[in-house]
Amino acid sequence: MPNLRGVQFKTYDFSKRLDTKVDLIDVINNTVAVNLRNQPEPVRWIFEPLLQYIDELNYLREHPEKVVYRHFTFAPEMVYAMDCVSFVPEALTFIMPTEYLCALVDEGRDMGMPDHWCGFLGGVLAPLLAGRLPKPKAILHCNQPCDNSVAQGTVLAESFPGTEMFILDNPYTDDEEGVQFCAEQLREGFKYLERMTGKKLDLDRFRQVMKNSARAYELIYQINEYKKAIPCPIPTSVILRTTSGAFYGLTGTEKLVQWLEKHLADAKMRYEKGIGGFREEKLRVVWNLSWPVFDYAVYDWMEQAFGAIAVAYHSAEPFYQPPPDLDYGKASFEVLLRELALRNNNHAMGRQGRGHMMTFVEDSLKWCREFKADAVIFAGHWQCQANWAAAQLTKEKLMEELGIPMLVMVVDQLDPRVVSAEQMASRMEPFLEMVTARKEGRAG
Amino acid sequence: MKALETLIQYGQSNPNAAVDQWKAAGGKVLGYRCSYVPIELIYAAGALPYRVRGAGATGTDRADHDMSPVCNCSFPRAVLDLAHRGVYDFLDGIIGMNECDHGRRAFELWVDRLQPPFHHFVYVPRTRKAASVKQYAAELGKLKASLERSLGVEITPEALQQSVNLFNENRALLKQLQEVFQEDRPPLTGTQRHHIINASVSLPPELLNQLLRELLAELEHMPRPEEPRVRVMIAGWVGDDTLVHQAIEDSGGLVVVDNCCFGSRSFWDPMDYDPQDPLGSLALSYLSRLSCPRMFATFGDRFAMLAQTARDYRVDGIVHTRLQFCDLHGIENVFLTQRKQQLEAPISATLVLDYIGQDEGRVRTRMEAFIEQLGK
Numbered sequence A: 001m002p003n004l005r006g007v008q009f010k011t012y013d014f015s016k017r018l019d020t021k022v023d024l025i026d027v028i029n030n031t032v033a034v035n036l037r038n039q040p041e042p043v044r045w046i047f048e049p050l051l052q053y054i055d056e057l058n059y060l061r062e063h064p065e066k067v068v069y070r071h072f073t074f075a076p077e078m079v080y081a082m083d084c085v086s087f088v089p090e091a092l093t094f095i096m097p098t099e100y101l102c103a104l105v106d107e108g109r110d111m112g113m114p115d116h117w118c119g120f121l122g123g124v125l126a127p128l129l130a131g132r133l134p135k136p137k138a139i140l141h142c143n144q145p146c147d148n149s150v151a152q153g154t155v156l157a158e159s160f161p162g163t164e165m166f167i168l169d170n171p172y173t174d175d176e177e178g179v180q181f182c183a184e185q186l187r188e189g190f191k192y193l194e195r196m197t198g199k200k201l202d203l204d205r206f207r208q209v210m211k212n213s214a215r216a217y218e219l220i221y222q223i224n225e226y227k228k229a230i231p232c233p234i235p236t237s238v239i240l241r242t243t244s245g246a247f248y249g250l251t252g253t254e255k256l257v258q259w260l261e262k263h264l265a266d267a268k269m270r271y272e273k274g275i276g277g278f279r280e281e282k283l284r285v286v287w288n289l290s291w292p293v294f295d296y297a298v299y300d301w302m303e304q305a306f307g308a309i310a311v312a313y314h315s316a317e318p319f320y321q322p323p324p325d326l327d328y329g330k331a332s333f334e335v336l337l338r339e340l341a342l343r344n345n346n347h348a349m350g351r352q353g354r355g356h357m358m359t360f361v362e363d364s365l366k367w368c369r370e371f372k373a374d375a376v377i378f379a380g381h382w383q384c385q386a387n388w389a390a391a392q393l394t395k396e397k398l399m400e401e402l403g404i405p406m407l408v409m410v411v412d413q414l415d416p417r418v419v420s421a422e423q424m425a426s427r428m429e430p431f432l433e434m435v436t437a438r439k440e441g442r443a444g
Numbered sequence B: 001m002k003a004l005e006t007l008i009q010y011g012q013s014n015p016n017a018a019v020d021q022w023k024a025a026g027g028k029v030l031g032y033r034c035s036y037v038p039i040e041l042i043y044a045a046g047a048l049p050y051r052v053r054g055a056g057a058t059g060t061d062r063a064d065h066d067m068s069p070v071c072n073c074s075f076p077r078a079v080l081d082l083a084h085r086g087v088y089d090f091l092d093g094i095i096g097m098n099e100c101d102h103g104r105r106a107f108e109l110w111v112d113r114l115q116p117p118f119h120h121f122v123y124v125p126r127t128r129k130a131a132s133v134k135q136y137a138a139e140l141g142k143l144k145a146s147l148e149r150s151l152g153v154e155i156t157p158e159a160l161q162q163s164v165n166l167f168n169e170n171r172a173l174l175k176q177l178q179e180v181f182q183e184d185r186p187p188l189t190g191t192q193r194h195h196i197i198n199a200s201v202s203l204p205p206e207l208l209n210q211l212l213r214e215l216l217a218e219l220e221h222m223p224r225p226e227e228p229r230v231r232v233m234i235a236g237w238v239g240d241d242t243l244v245h246q247a248i249e250d251s252g253g254l255v256v257v258d259n260c261c262f263g264s265r266s267f268w269d270p271m272d273y274d275p276q277d278p279l280g281s282l283a284l285s286y287l288s289r290l291s292c293p294r295m296f297a298t299f300g301d302r303f304a305m306l307a308q309t310a311r312d313y314r315v316d317g318i319v320h321t322r323l324q325f326c327d328l329h330g331i332e333n334v335f336l337t338q339r340k341q342q343l344e345a346p347i348s349a350t351l352v353l354d355y356i357g358q359d360e361g362r363v364r365t366r367m368e369a370f371i372e373q374l375g376k
């Protein structure tokens, strides 16, 4: 058993299966949202984007004419540009309480969904096919990052047989041809949305959305620059889920920009005062691939037991790169289209999943180099098959080029019945002991 | 030797004597794994397209160094393992694509770890919209240029036309062979047919056409079994393995048709070719033919084919199979269950397979029980 050092992992009661044939948005309103809204202000602000997203879900109930289904790696700016609101079915699984999610996964399996199908998407399979989710005006889907998402396209087609879908074929390469191919399809995507929603694209609105989006990317870049400091000025576990979720769902909105400005100000203040997270930083870890949505106390344990701070999250965070430099106020439709293509191609998870495995490897190296990592933990969601096949090569390159060790461990991002938080700690403990000894010059 | 025996022998060997002869005569052989790789272009460049498979693999430990048995499909792992063991050293190169996550990564790892003399990746879109067809045509242009450069040839429109004709003749003859199973008591078994299909993806097309013509002539005089058997269709994915066919046929069934990739889907539709737009027409044809679940939201087409074919072949039951960890085929189980009332024949619960280390007893028990149920 790992030494828990006083950190409490969540406990669950799976003895009874929860009733899933309920309104899932109500479940979220009555559980997660209440909990977040009741947090004291110094904590509550951290969760603002999540609450913003929940507000959008509620808004859509009143405005069915604005419901555009969107895959989580399809850049949301396009939907906001059309004055519609995204409904990302898989975001529900991300937000909702774990016991509900597990019950929904089981319901999907009862319907024949394979066990190895990603719970993130699989959690909404049953509600989709049973017609328990809002009816879409339009559906935007794409083929990144994985086969699960391609198969999810069929789930949508079977769930809404009368609704034409727009599917973006994400390119394999990151070159200009890949960008142009994406842009050309997005042009058609706008026509599709105009046809399906009866709205006309307003170029000024598109400009404003892209400007907000660019500002969000600029702010996260600046925040990341602060995160490079030793000690890392940002407490990791709490803010992670929000930042990541925000970039999957809200880029293009003014509210996200306002929140990131607060986040940046906080990072700056902490940096200037030389404050780290809650605990003394001894090891800097880059977390690779999937974090345990069901229990972020895993990070508390790492910090408490080893002073191991997860300073970056490869593949969950937006790709670390300098922000775009454009005058959005005057940008033409063509220029905006190209920018939107780049947003799609570089979308977190999509970027690493859709292309050659070296993208995953090189991005891992880049995060480690920039953020002065001592170690990498590859927590491989067992359903992310493409990334799993890049793990060994990543491990070898990290050691060869940077001398950084990587732990490879199996997790299920959402379902603690597969690997619990405690099991994760058991796997990480000897690895972090080894890294500590290495850093202290005791071994390795 | 009769054509039937020859074809079965070719189908059972990986590689085979015809490939050895081709190589001995100085010919080049290029490997590919997925049926969305346009073999017509490879052959028009003078090389023999050879569909790599896992036949002969006894384990996957070499491949598992990189790919994970926790979640990666055993079929590409078996192929990669054979490559590591030198079985595919006869290949002059390998052509990969984004068939599925597992196949795509297996190709990338093959290239990275084994550095074959030639390799090329073809990006194949998953939709049939105009921009995607155009992009696929551009990809074919890149493949063409890459083949021309590496083989030192020019692929003329005439050579391509000739190649398309040859492979379309393969497809037409295989379809003719398929139609033999319309008979109540066909002279061939489904297992034999499956071996022939395996041979068809690993032989020079002229030789295949000649053997298929001879076989069709032989069949006219071959004895028919005395009793009709329980007629079964296989749906989903069985690969090149014949265990499921054997298990069905050893239990008193007969596999009369399938809708599999190593199966009917490989020959069902001919490729359309327009000399005015060689690559564009080929691209459209590949993306529009009877699809695989790698193509977006195409279950409806496949289901229509399944229902119609089951009717045309008067099948008594449908066996649904897939490989472990295949998301693309795996999800179809949900929709098949939902729509099974629309089928005229009963469909089995999904039989989940492993390409390597198959639990043969389980497969046989399942098939025996299913056939018994149908026979009642």
Ligand code: SF4
Pocket: B033, B034, B035, B036, B099, B100, B237, B261, B262, B292, B293, B294
């Ligand atoms: S099943 Fe589909 S993706 Fe897999 S090899 Fe066949 S055609 Fe390619």
Ligand code: SF4
Pocket: B073, B074, B075, B076, B099, B100, B101, B102, B103, B237, B323, B325, B326, B327, B328, B329
């Ligand atoms: S069976 Fe499925 S997962 Fe395996 S190689 Fe074919 S398409 Fe890929």
